Amino acid sequence: METAATAFDLLLSAEIGAARLEGLLRADAVLAAQWRAEAVVAEAVASIGLEDVRLAEGDLLARIADSRAQGVDAPAVEDALAVLRFLRAPGDPLADPVGELERIDRLARRDQPAEEGLSADDLRSVFAGCIGRAPLLEALRASALYGALTLRRSPVAERMVFRRGR
Numbered sequence: 001m002e003t004a005a006t007a008f009d010l011l012l013s014a015e016i017g018a019a020r021l022e023g024l025l026r027a028d029a030v031l032a033a034q035w036r037a038e039a040v041v042a043e044a045v046a047s048i049g050l051e052d053v054r055l056a057e058g059d060l061l062a063r064i065a066d067s068r069a070q071g072v073d074a075p076a077v078e079d080a081l082a083v084l085r086f087l088r089a090p091g092d093p094l095a096d097p098v099g100e101l102e103r104i105d106r107l108a109r110r111d112q113p114a115e116e117g118l119s120a121d122d123l124r125s126v127f128a129g130c131i132g133r134a135p136l137l138e139a140l141r142a143s144a145l146y147g148a149l150t151l152r153r154s155p156v157a158e159r160m161v162f163r164r165g166r
Contacts, residue, residue, distance in 0.1 A: 040088060044081070044084040047160070048079050048080045055073065055077065082107055101161070105117065108153070118149055126161060127164070138165055
């Protein structure tokens with residue numbers, strides 16, 4: 001008799017899958033580079049999709065190759081490029097949580113005037129629980145806390161917090 005998987009079972013399965021994938025990528029540097037190159041494009045497009053803007057990976061790749069957006073929502077492509085640049089830029093949320101979250105906030109604002117930001121203590125608290133014991137759960141916690149602190153103003157920013165929290 002099969003029983004329904006509990007939330008804990010699903011989370012544990014996701015953590016195990018992530019650990020296996022990380023092990024495979026650490027064992028083969030060429031495979032890891034290819035994986036990351038493809039994954040950041042998919043991630044950038046999916047992140048922009050959180051704001052109800054549909055964009056295909058091909059549109060983003062065409063923009064990268066042509067240096068201009070044609071026939072698609074140009075602002076969406078530029079937003080996706082900003083996410084792509086963010087994902088490729090190294091950052092350390094544990095060593096510099098305030099700096100990392102300020103970068104995420106700039107990404108979320110997209111040239112809009114800055115609102116009253118979070119305090120440095122609030123910013124530090126977002127990544128405080130990310131110590132590596134359960135990376136996916138810790139990243140979910142960081143993303144949820146950031147979303148609550150910012151009143152959920154940017155799903156893209158929450159997703160970037162999740163990415164950096166892992």
